[in-house]
Amino acid sequence: PRCMCSTRIPCGGCAAEFRTEFGTRYPNSRVAYASKAFVNPAIARIVAEEGLGLDVVSGGELAVARAADVPPDTIYFHGNNKTPEELEFALDYGIGQIVVDSFHELEVLDAIAGERGVRQDIMLRLSPGIDAHTHEKTTTGILDSKFGFSIETGDAAKAIRQAMSAANLDLVGIHFHLGSPIFELEPYELGVEVVLNYLTQFKEEGLRLEIFSPGGGFAIGYVRSEPPPQIAEYAESITKYTSRLCEELGFGTPLLVVEPGRSIVGRAGVALYTVGGIKDIPTVRKYVSLDGGMGDNIRPAIYGSEYEAVLASRMSAPPAEVVTLAGKYCESGDVLVKDITMPVVEPGDIIAIPSSGAYAPSMASNYNLNGRPAIVMAKDGDARLIRRRETYADMMMADVF
Numbered sequence: 001p002r003c004m005c006s007t008r009i010p011c012g013g014c015a016a017e018f019r020t021e022f023g024t025r026y027p028n029s030r031v032a033y034a035s036k037a038f039v040n041p042a043i044a045r046i047v048a049e050e051g052l053g054l055d056v057v058s059g060g061e062l063a064v065a066r067a068a069d070v071p072p073d074t075i076y077f078h079g080n081n082k083t084p085e086e087l088e089f090a091l092d093y094g095i096g097q098i099v100v101d102s103f104h105e106l107e108v109l110d111a112i113a114g115e116r117g118v119r120q121d122i123m124l125r126l127s128p129g130i131d132a133h134t135h136e137k138t139t140t141g142i143l144d145s146k147f148g149f150s151i152e153t154g155d156a157a158k159a160i161r162q163a164m165s166a167a168n169l170d171l172v173g174i175h176f177h178l179g180s181p182i183f184e185l186e187p188y189e190l191g192v193e194v195v196l197n198y199l200t201q202f203k204e205e206g207l208r209l210e211i212f213s214p215g216g217g218f219a220i221g222y223v224r225s226e227p228p229p230q231i232a233e234y235a236e237s238i239t240k241y242t243s244r245l246c247e248e249l250g251f252g253t254p255l256l257v258v259e260p261g262r263s264i265v266g267r268a269g270v271a272l273y274t275v276g277g278i279k280d281i282p283t284v285r286k287y288v289s290l291d292g293g294m295g296d297n298i299r300p301a302i303y304g305s306e307y308e309a310v311l312a313s314r315m316s317a318p319p320a321e322v323v324t325l326a327g328k329y330c331e332s333g334d335v336l337v338k339d340i341t342m343p344v345v346e347p348g349d350i351i352a353i354p355s356s357g358a359y360a361p362s363m364a365s366n367y368n369l370n371g372r373p374a375i376v377m378a379k380d381g382d383a384r385l386i387r388r389r390e391t392y393a394d395m396m397m398a399d400v401f
């Protein structure tokens with residue numbers, strides 16, 4: 001794996017790399033950026049300019065897509081409980097595909113499309129019963145999951161038949177997503193194989209597989225000890241299995257949609273913190289308190305996620321001691337990096353935590369009424385603010401006296 005910076009952590013990908021690695025191997029493919037990893041209008045604009053599609057999972061993400069003029073036909077609307085209002089918004093915006101995730105949604109969407117006298121393209125999310133060996137809180141393709149129609153229970157077959165006979169819906173594709181981050185290639189290969197083989201029984205009943213999507217979940221390097229596969233390796237596995245099986249099973253060459261989120265923005269984001277108080281408990285632990293924490297990155301607290309950190313204000317300072325980087329929130333679990341070797345740090349120093357671009361800003365909160373941080377986009381020596389720091393007034397904006 002390559003390393004693009006002094007942290008020596010293997011990188012994930014980037015939009016162009018995804019387009020190239022999938023596009024050269026399987027020309028009828030689309031990379032749909034998963035907005036949940038982090039989106040705002042500036043990011044959505046870049047996504048559209050890079051020629052990527054967009055995976056959204058709420059009316060809010062859809063509103064950002066619309067604000068940034070993302071072409072609606074390149075949008076895939078996911079989620080296990082889209083509200084009727086969100087579905088109406090999606091139909092108003094004319095979005096390409098709604099990825100239906102429950103029988104209830106199938107009925108509600110069919111009715112809404114009917115009331116409007118329109119036909120809506122849909123895909124179905126299937127749950128293939130495959131363990132992708134990721135964190136128990138982020139695994140989605142196993143039987144015990146709230147997502148998707150299970151193949152094992154027979155729900156998938158029922159949903160496919162119900163979707164094909166829906167009065168106002170056109171079933172154009174099938175989706176599955178196994179979880180995130182997935183550090184192995186085999187789960188994707190198995191997923192493609194299991195789902196495509198399963199679908200053959202519906203061909204005679206009229207199933208059209210115009211779109212096939214094995215989702216996202218591609219891993220990135222968070223720590224040196226756990227390098228991810230390269231994007232080319234994911235692309236090789238997925239396209240090889242998809243092409244071979246689609247040909248063998250007579251599905252032709254459906255549009256292959258992959259949905260990377262983390263692997264596009266994760267390594268692009270570096271979180272910067274200022275050191276405040278330092279507490280040394282001799283023979284136990286030295287806590288270095290930062291001006292952020294679980295409010296801007298909840299991942300260590302909920303998944304036990306690990307990160308590296310560097311002393312950005314004095315990059316050449318030699319490693320000196322083991323410290324724990326704690327946040328400023330009122331929780332003992334508010335620790336960003338536990339027991340890491342750093343140079344001697346002092347109040348006012350800047351600490352950088354790489355690989356913070358995905359699911360840190362997007363899952364940020366105002367806990368303890370701390371404002372969420374500013375976000376600056378940088379390229380070739382040029383830096384621009386794409387989100388300003390939140391003010392106290394921002395945090396009271398929706399409150400009513």
Ligand SMILES: Cc1ncc(COP(=O)(O)O)c(C=O)c1O
Pocket residue numbers: 034036037055078177179180181215216217218259260261262263358
């Ligand atoms: C349906 C779907 N697609 C894509 C993604 C994106 O995952 P990641 O950011 O790990 O690529 C997710 C989140 O796990 C998802 O649920």
Ligand SMILES: N[C@@H](CCCC[NH3+])C(=O)O
Pocket residue numbers: 036138180181299358359
């Ligand atoms: N939010 C997660 C993973 C779930 C992604 C969306 N299904 C993370 O930070 O790693």
